[in-house]
Amino acid sequence: MEFKRSLELYEKAIKIIPSATQTFSKGALQYPFGAAPIFLKNGKGSHVWDLDGNEFIDYPMGLGAITLGHAYPKVDQAIIRQLGSGISYSLPHPLETQLAELLIEIIPCAEMARFGKNGSDATAGAVRAARAYTGRDKIACCGYHGWQDWYIGTTTRSAGVPQAVSELTLTFNYNDIDSLKNVFAENDGQIAAVIMEPIGIIEPKDNFLQQVKGLAHKNGALLIFDEVVTGFRMSLGGAQQYYKVIPDLACVGKGMGNGMPISCVVGKKEIMAIFDEVFYSFTFGGECLSLAASIATVREMIDKDVIKGIWAKGKKLQDGFNDLAKALNMARIARCVGLPPHTVITYDDLGGIDPLLVRTLFQQEALKRGVLAIGVHNTCYSHSDDDVASTLKAYDETLQIIKEALKDGDIHRFLKGKPVQAVFRKP
Ligand SMILES: Cc1ncc(COP(=O)(O)O)c(C=O)c1O
Known part of the structure; x- marks a missing residue:
């Protein structure tokens, strides 16, 4: 997987946009720099594509904003209908x-x-x-x-x-x-x-x-x-x-x-x-495009019982992650916690190793396997059973690498990109 175009655009953006982002949580420091996409270009359903054309199953989902899926036809049509008569x-x-x-x-x-x-x-x-x-x-x-x-x-x-x-x-x-x-x-x-x-x-x-x-x-x-x-x-x-x-x-x-x-x-x-x-x-x-989009979104959520789907996919993912960790004897080290529609991966018991380094390695290896991972899962209506199965396969391999790195004790040796940084730093 290459991130050449992302890195090239970053060089340009960082000179004219502080942090090269509008939102800290979307910033380049939240992903292993050099081994991760920096810009996303398009999305459809539960998948997104970066500037280099790499495809990922999306879990941050626009930081939780996408409940139905990217480019969701019913919402897009509502926006387009309203667009024709003014914003x-x-x-x-x-x-x-x-x-x-x-x-x-x-x-x-x-x-x-x-x-x-x-x-x-x-x-x-x-x-x-x-x-x-x-x-x-x-x-x-x-x-x-x-x-x-x-x-x-x-x-x-x-x-x-x-x-x-x-x-x-x-x-x-x-x-x-x-x-x-x-x-x-x-x-x-x-x-x-x-x-x-x-x-x-x-x-x-x-x-x-x-x-x-x-x-x-x-x-x-x-x-x-x-x-x-x-x-x-x-x-x-x-x-x-x-x-x-x-x-x-x-x-x-x-x-x-x-x-x-x-x-x-x-x-x-x-x-x-x-x-x-x-x-x-x-x-x-x-502003009317957003009002129209919201009405269409909420109606679709009611019609399709979207909440039930979000819970079901989220639970499969969460249980699947925790089962994998258990099978690898890592249940105390890596856990997927929270209610199923919004879960977070936490790291404990790392014997003094910085959790941010472990998170970096996790992100790097999950990205390599086609999962846009930041440690938070916001499942949406478009996530399919296949998405969850592919994600769990990627997580299985990723957790095995983490286990090996923790055993080795020198996480840096396993990192291809720079360690991620917390948005809210310790004083
Ligand atoms: C619980 C909670 N409240 C408020 C906000 C602020 O929302 P926004 O970033 O859209 O201003 C956020 C954003 O992440 C949030 O998670």
Whole structure:
């Protein structure tokens, strides 16, 4: 497999685009540089092709945005139909009401809806609405919530965020209710909202989500579920439907448009009404191609029971991976964890070897065998049983190489490309 054209374009791009990407998680540092594609050129269903013409089974799926498949005919037709009569107008379009009605039918907490383009629009909008509604400034959060100041100030990528802003957001730990109790105890009467990913890769324990909701409400704070990943993936109505815990507000994005840029804040009418006052307003909020795509995507998800398919393929992949690891006596070293529609490969017990090096080798060897691997699987409707079988064959060989490399102890000897780097570096 050659990556000559990718590398040539990278040389050009890096001179005129910082990091040569618009999204850190898509950047060249996330794959073994020199032994991986840097640019993808086209996709169809569950497969993508890079600039050099190499074909891969896709698992990042546009970072979770592709729920049906690349170039999915019904969604493409909806976009093309709308394209023929315009993209953006200067008054609202009926598609806005249509999509809002659809979301209100599907998402348990949704009584009203406001659209955005990125997940970060929705989370920032929900946070501002919560502050306006409660008259409080501070936020408690758990998970990843996008690029805006209010959240990114809590991470190691906080350059450019004023300290005063960072100090307004406090973090707590998943499945650790005491960590949230502490946040409330130390900021009595000041927390506007608890915003969290209802599930990341670990399942909630001991009614964690119910406990968080109870604690938030007892302290006069709103509960916001960030369902940018889990919405239209764990179930149509998101993790709130799956776990039967209904938040006050929820943010969805990614999967709702099969790759088109659209997100949404939904929630209880009484709280959503604050958007009449809160400034959440931008030129492309009602852009029609994405609205049309989202309506077509959601309808197709209902018609084809897409969630069931996403779970089934994801489970086959996850169980298959864990069975392979077990058969190779590597069950404690490499695990595929999470709920089947969104799983992550984790590495433990490596005897001091950097997990990023092991991840690099895993990616390198899986890529060589035709799997676009970043360690996250977002299964979509177009993944076939054949895709899963080919992936597991590739993973079997890949895991055997990892086993050999770990035994050898010098992973570098096995690497053809540069080690991948974490987006959020340790301070
Ligand atoms: C849980 C969660 N919330 C919010 C976001 C931000 O979404 P976006 O990158 O579309 O702004 C992401 C993005 O990965 C996410 O995973």
